[in-house]
Amino acid sequence: MISFNFKYIRPSTVEEAVSSYIQLSRVYKRVLYYSGGTEILSFARNHAIEADVIIDIKAIPECRRLQHHQNRIIYGAALTLNEIIEENTLPLLTSVFKGIADHTLRNRITLGGNICSKLIYREAVLPLMLTEAEIRIAGENGVRREKFNSIFDKSLRIEKGELLVDVSIDKSFEGAGFCSIRKVNRGEVDYPILHLEMLKRKGLKAAFSGVLNFPFRSDAIDAVLNDNVDIDEMIEKIMHLIPGKIKQDQWATWHYRQMLLKKAIRSAYTHLEVR
Numbered sequence: 001m002i003s004f005n006f007k008y009i010r011p012s013t014v015e016e017a018v019s020s021y022i023q024l025s026r027v028y029k030r031v032l033y034y035s036g037g038t039e040i041l042s043f044a045r046n047h048a049i050e051a052d053v054i055i056d057i058k059a060i061p062e063c064r065r066l067q068h069h070q071n072r073i074i075y076g077a078a079l080t081l082n083e084i085i086e087e088n089t090l091p092l093l094t095s096v097f098k099g100i101a102d103h104t105l106r107n108r109i110t111l112g113g114n115i116c117s118k119l120i121y122r123e124a125v126l127p128l129m130l131t132e133a134e135i136r137i138a139g140e141n142g143v144r145r146e147k148f149n150s151i152f153d154k155s156l157r158i159e160k161g162e163l164l165v166d167v168s169i170d171k172s173f174e175g176a177g178f179c180s181i182r183k184v185n186r187g188e189v190d191y192p193i194l195h196l197e198m199l200k201r202k203g204l205k206a207a208f209s210g211v212l213n214f215p216f217r218s219d220a221i222d223a224v225l226n227d228n229v230d231i232d233e234m235i236e237k238i239m240h241l242i243p244g245k246i247k248q249d250q251w252a253t254w255h256y257r258q259m260l261l262k263k264a265i266r267s268a269y270t271h272l273e274v275r
Contacts (some may be wrong), residue, residue: 122214139159182196
């Protein structure tokens with residue numbers, strides 16, 4: 001049960017959504033975009049978030065499309081994870097998204113909602129980091145396109161009132177080899193204590209979730225993966241390049257996470273190097 005009252009807006013175009021945000025934010029303090037709504041509803045029920053206005057973007061065709069355009073595949077921000085899984089346009093996305101939550105929740109969790117989440121895991125960003133994805137963002141000054149890796153640093157760096165419209169990925173990644181290693185504390189459905197995605201295409205790339213308080217990839221780590229050094233030396237070098245202190249919480253100690261991380265890198269590297 002949500003304990004606060006709010007104004008509900010359901011625009012039919014990107015321009016209407018952004019215009020509504022700008023106008024309503026002059027009157028109301030807390031205006032939120034809403035796609036799947038799983039996080040907003042969860043936080044609201046726990047009294048961790050309130051909103052004066054909710055702008056539902058699910059009626060905007062651009063935010064709901066999944067289409068091939070020239071050499072790219074475009075995913076609207078309001079597509080649910082299950083909708084993307086069912087289309088199976090890129091095996092890497094399908095593999096990652098299947099590990100997020102359970103089937104029922106994936107019917108509501110959207111691509112944009114996971115990317116912009118306040119949760120530390122945001123596993124949907126891992127394949128975007130590895131596939132040189134581009135995103136379209138709409139704001140007061142119009143629509144712009146950005147490289148995902150240039151605008152995601154611990155979180156998506158967009159301005160207040162800007163709307164994530166869609167994500168696009170080059171079709172050439174469809175046949176790229178990859179290895180997914182996801183470890184949870186208990187059961188099959190849980191937040192990861194470690195999630196490693198490694199991709200092989202013109203060399204190796206890796207992206208991580210659950211290790212730190214934010215998902216990350218690193219050019220320096222990728223360079224070490226492709227340095228042709230002894231695997232034990234490679235792993236130790238990578239440990240020194242992790243951009244933060246490894247997490248310790250009720251699910252796992254930092255030492256246990258580090259052990260899992262070393263094993264995961266070894267396993268993924270070995271798997272992809274023999275392909």
